Amino acid sequence: MTDPVYQTEALLAEDIDAYLVAHQHKTMLRFITCGSVDDGKSTLIGRLLYDSKMIFEDQLAALEADSKRVGTQGGEIDFALLVDGLAAEREQGITIDVAYRFFATEKRKFIVADTPGHEQYTRNMVTGASTTDLAVILIDARKGVLTQTRRHSYLVHLLGVRHLVLAVNKMDLVGYDQQVFDSIVADYTDFARSIGIDSFVPIPISGLAGDNITSRSANTPWFEGPTLLAHLEEIEVDSGADQAQPFRMPVQWVNRPNLDFRGFSGFVASGAIRPGEAVRVLPSGKTSRVARIVSLEGDRDLAVAGESVTLTLADEIDCSRGQVIVAAQSPLEVADQFETTLVWMDEAEMVPGRAYWLKIGAQTVSATVHQPKYEVNVNTQEHLAAKTLDLNAIGVANVTTDREIPFAPYAENRDLGGFILIDKITNQTVAAGMIHFALRRAQNIHWQATDIGRDHHAGMKHQKPAVLWLTGLSGSGKSTIANIVEKKLARMNRHTFLLDGDNVRHGLNKDLGFTEADRIENIRRVGEVAKLMTDAGLIVITAFISPFRSERDMVRGMMQPGEFIEVFIDTPLEVAEARDVKGLYAKARAGQLKNFTGIDSPYEAPENAEIRIDTSRMTPEEAAEVIVERLVP
Amino acid sequence: MTQKTLTHLQRLEAESIHIMREVVAEAENPVMLYSIGKDSAVMLHLARKAFYPAPPPFPLLHVDTTWKFRDMYALRGKAAEQAGMELLVYQNPEALARGINPFDHGPLHTDMWKTEGLKQALDLHNFDVAFGGARRDEEKSRAKERVFSFRSANHRWDPKTQRPELWRLYNARKAKGESVRVFPISNWTELDIWQYIHLEGIEIVPLYFAAPRPTVERDGLILMVDDDRFPLREGEVPQMRSVRFRTLGCYPLTGAVESTATELPQVIQEMLLTTTSERQGRAIDRDQAASMEKKKQEGYF
Numbered sequence A: 001m002t003d004p005v006y007q008t009e010a011l012l013a014e015d016i017d018a019y020l021v022a023h024q025h026k027t028m029l030r031f032i033t034c035g036s037v038d039d040g041k042s043t044l045i046g047r048l049l050y051d052s053k054m055i056f057e058d059q060l061a062a063l064e065a066d067s068k069r070v071g072t073q074g075g076e077i078d079f080a081l082l083v084d085g086l087a088a089e090r091e092q093g094i095t096i097d098v099a100y101r102f103f104a105t106e107k108r109k110f111i112v113a114d115t116p117g118h119e120q121y122t123r124n125m126v127t128g129a130s131t132t133d134l135a136v137i138l139i140d141a142r143k144g145v146l147t148q149t150r151r152h153s154y155l156v157h158l159l160g161v162r163h164l165v166l167a168v169n170k171m172d173l174v175g176y177d178q179q180v181f182d183s184i185v186a187d188y189t190d191f192a193r194s195i196g197i198d199s200f201v202p203i204p205i206s207g208l209a210g211d212n213i214t215s216r217s218a219n220t221p222w223f224e225g226p227t228l229l230a231h232l233e234e235i236e237v238d239s240g241a242d243q244a245q246p247f248r249m250p251v252q253w254v255n256r257p258n259l260d261f262r263g264f265s266g267f268v269a270s271g272a273i274r275p276g277e278a279v280r281v282l283p284s285g286k287t288s289r290v291a292r293i294v295s296l297e298g299d300r301d302l303a304v305a306g307e308s309v310t311l312t313l314a315d316e317i318d319c320s321r322g323q324v325i326v327a328a329q330s331p332l333e334v335a336d337q338f339e340t341t342l343v344w345m346d347e348a349e350m351v352p353g354r355a356y357w358l359k360i361g362a363q364t365v366s367a368t369v370h371q372p373k374y375e376v377n378v379n380t381q382e383h384l385a386a387k388t389l390d391l392n393a394i395g396v397a398n399v400t401t402d403r404e405i406p407f408a409p410y411a412e413n414r415d416l417g418g419f420i421l422i423d424k425i426t427n428q429t430v431a432a433g434m435i436h437f438a439l440r441r442a443q444n445i446h447w448q449a450t451d452i453g454r455d456h457h458a459g460m461k462h463q464k465p466a467v468l469w470l471t472g473l474s475g476s477g478k479s480t481i482a483n484i485v486e487k488k489l490a491r492m493n494r495h496t497f498l499l500d501g502d503n504v505r506h507g508l509n510k511d512l513g514f515t516e517a518d519r520i521e522n523i524r525r526v527g528e529v530a531k532l533m534t535d536a537g538l539i540v541i542t543a544f545i546s547p548f549r550s551e552r553d554m555v556r557g558m559m560q561p562g563e564f565i566e567v568f569i570d571t572p573l574e575v576a577e578a579r580d581v582k583g584l585y586a587k588a589r590a591g592q593l594k595n596f597t598g599i600d601s602p603y604e605a606p607e608n609a610e611i612r613i614d615t616s617r618m619t620p621e622e623a624a625e626v627i628v629e630r631l632v633p
Numbered sequence B: 001m002t003q004k005t006l007t008h009l010q011r012l013e014a015e016s017i018h019i020m021r022e023v024v025a026e027a028e029n030p031v032m033l034y035s036i037g038k039d040s041a042v043m044l045h046l047a048r049k050a051f052y053p054a055p056p057p058f059p060l061l062h063v064d065t066t067w068k069f070r071d072m073y074a075l076r077g078k079a080a081e082q083a084g085m086e087l088l089v090y091q092n093p094e095a096l097a098r099g100i101n102p103f104d105h106g107p108l109h110t111d112m113w114k115t116e117g118l119k120q121a122l123d124l125h126n127f128d129v130a131f132g133g134a135r136r137d138e139e140k141s142r143a144k145e146r147v148f149s150f151r152s153a154n155h156r157w158d159p160k161t162q163r164p165e166l167w168r169l170y171n172a173r174k175a176k177g178e179s180v181r182v183f184p185i186s187n188w189t190e191l192d193i194w195q196y197i198h199l200e201g202i203e204i205v206p207l208y209f210a211a212p213r214p215t216v217e218r219d220g221l222i223l224m225v226d227d228d229r230f231p232l233r234e235g236e237v238p239q240m241r242s243v244r245f246r247t248l249g250c251y252p253l254t255g256a257v258e259s260t261a262t263e264l265p266q267v268i269q270e271m272l273l274t275t276t277s278e279r280q281g282r283a284i285d286r287d288q289a290a291s292m293e294k295k296k297q298e299g300y301f
Helices: A008-014 A016-024 A041-051 A057-070 A087-092 A119-129 A147-158 A178-194 A228-234 A239-243 A454-460 A478-491 A516-535 A549-558 A573-579 A584-589 A620-631 B008-026 B038-051 B070-083 B093-097 B107-125 B140-144 B190-200 B264-273 B291-298
Strands: A027-034 A099-104 A108-114 A134-140 A163-169 A201-204 A248-250 A253-258 A261-267 A278-282 A286-294 A308-313 A324-327 A333-344 A355-360 A363-369 A374-376 A394-407 A418-422 A429-438 A466-471 A496-500 A539-543 A564-570 A611-614 B030-033 B060-064 B087-091 B129-131 B148-151 B179-182 B211-218 B221-224 B239-244
Touching (some): A016 B190, A027 A041, A041 A099, A041 A134, A163 A228, A178 A201, A201 A228, A355 A429, A466 A478, A466 A549, A466 A620, A478 A539, A516 A549, A549 A564, A564 A620, A611 A620, B008 B129, B008 B190, B038 B190, B087 B093, B087 B107, B093 B107, B190 B264
Parallel strands (some): A466 A539, A496 A539, B030 B129, B060 B087
Antiparallel strands (some): A253 A261, A278 A324, A418 A429, B211 B221
16 A cells, blocks of 8 residues: 655655755645534544644644543544634534645645534635635535535535535445445435536545545445545646636736836736737726736746736826736626625624625725525525525625726636625625626716716805705704704805605605615615705705614715715704604604614714714704804804 | 646745735735744745835834844844835833843743733834734644734734635725734745745745754753853753754744754755654743633734
8 A cells, every 4th residue: 555645755855855846846726624513524634634744743742632631532532633723612622713724745735724514604614615626525424415515515616616525434434335425426416416516526535544535445445536635636726727718917006116117916817918918907998018027036928827926018007906907808897786696794684775895806896785686595505585694694686886897707707706795884894795797787878978067056056065964863853953054054045955854755765664774775865866966056954863874974975075064963862762752762662663763773873973963052043053154154 | 828837835925925915005004023033034025026126115023022042133134124124123111121031031021022012012103914924834723813813902812703714805994993913924834934945045044054052951942042141050051062943032932953954955854854843942832732822812923
């Protein structure tokens, strides 16, 4: 029995220079192992590290001590302890996050993403799979294809992992029975076809006993396929396929050390480029040629997918971070509305209509997510109706960005079709997304240019348009104050319009209720109307509870800089509730009114409002005076 | 179609450079923590590649303890100058005033000079992102560390609030006062580091190569008597031994290994044939298996 891992040792001892030359030309494979708690996943990884001599004696001594103390193998070496990292997890006996392990053979360096198999941790598996070329799906030979197996397979397929290994583990516990193996493979084949997996490589193994891991097992003479490690060493890595695609490089950073040099730095997402070749910058569409590929070691004559490079162009054209340099003859699509698959990763559920940051390539834009078309049951792959997505849910939803972005469908390119969503307030990464296709090409929709512009409208009225956005609890006095403000401005011959929360709900927004999503849509529409009115030159006064910070910020973002004036009508809840002009607080307290701000729905007070009105110290008249003073000094 | 197979080192290099550029594009005031060791040397070399022909657009920061090897201090200024970068050196004034040292103060030495010193230096300069040369293969708790590791306003690391990192997309957004430690060489192993140093001809501290050095053996570690601050115990006489170091830190806390490897290929050969892991020469990790995780939560790198 020859062991591929140990062959290198002779060379290592005899001729270190030859060894180094050989090892500098190793390739790299990233893979993920997926299995449930008891499938022996950690044991398998521990075994790979152990067999490839990545465990040193002192670590082994610690491992032996730990195995006796908390091990599950009756004092024998518990390989799982090698890979269970954080203290809290070790005590619980499960891994709860993504850990990365490293080992190398004479042919390859491997990076293993180790992710837990628990149901609630879809997030971790998706994270781990996003960077891998191959997935090892572990099955307990005694249990066969389980719900978890289906879930793991669906997830790695969803993330576009092209190579799949079905490792039927614990063969020692079923007497190395070929029939058991064959029937599991048959079951899995049916399932794999049903979700679009074309091919996979099944291998019977035992992580604990070491069968078919690094060396062929005498216990499975009926098995003719490769050992797990041999397969991992032989499989073709994806970079070749990426290089065959047209050239695409998102510009990460513009290198401008002095006036004579302007380089565009980025990670080549696909294809290859040489000096002299024609390129196009998207979304602007400007074209030029690559002048140089600059590096510390001197100019290069080729850059390929997977490299971080710096290019200079022959012409001085505008190009900044987030734009994409592509082969001139095969441009990318540019759009601002997409159908996507979203994997929700945050404790706080998705809020349709809310604006999130969307990061794709080297670009971050503002984007709104629409109500999901459906949610996918990850266990059965059934489509379910859904109004939102919560932690670990996967669904298909449309996403609209606030500007055009160059992209490729995720199935074609991970770098140009994968994105994350970031909450604008907490800054947390709340979702991972994969673009299917553009819903409409943005370049086909033109903004109708009008001859009489907003400056003209405002000029005729001799005023500067503005939005006075009054926010505060129900009963805080917003409408009362807004009304006085408008009267005062009218007396000063200012052209105004008052948009009141209750009134708008009788017409424009009468289809909306009071759920979080409906409240956001309510504010979005009011924002759009207010924007049109400022274009018409008006001073708009609004009186809406507008409880969420992110929606107020969204409206602020719609307006010209300086035109949005946030006015916080600051009245303590007890005071507003005591007034209870419309009797709403009483109803809410009695449970007759759901989602009432301040009672069972939060009010997020402004942090940097332009004006704060403390109603405990001011009459409505005085408050109005303060606001008008700020607008017309 | 042109095809070019990228080696594992080329792919690691491309990833590290991508991470560094991402930080420079998104951070307000980044800094690179520079410890003068081999990992720092590789990180610095990668930074020069990432931003060439510009010098790396951030300063180097060495959080000093006054107890590093003399050879390390000698390389420090030279490396910064070659890269065309500003070098900031910070020494915790309280530790300096109280004469904190590894001989008399035990764990307090690391805590005050390094953990506290680092926090003070970051606060002093208002750095919002700090590059560090930590690798995931060094220690079990680091295997789960993110590339972008978030710290609260008081520099604490909370394993539960770290963000998922998908594809090559790093979310660097943060609230005021929060900071990020970024580890661009997370996915490199010790062997990768050595191979890269060899391949790229990166200058490293001579202590990594074997030479006759004055040493004493104490508590199972071979310690180098690097200057006359080393308090010899009764009966201890420094002996010349041919030794080298696998990691470098404060000289009284860093164990040497006996070796005759004076060239890099021999060092790599010894490393591959050896049977003890890299951190074993460091006194800091010995207490208990989870000690690094505790240190990290407190703000140690």
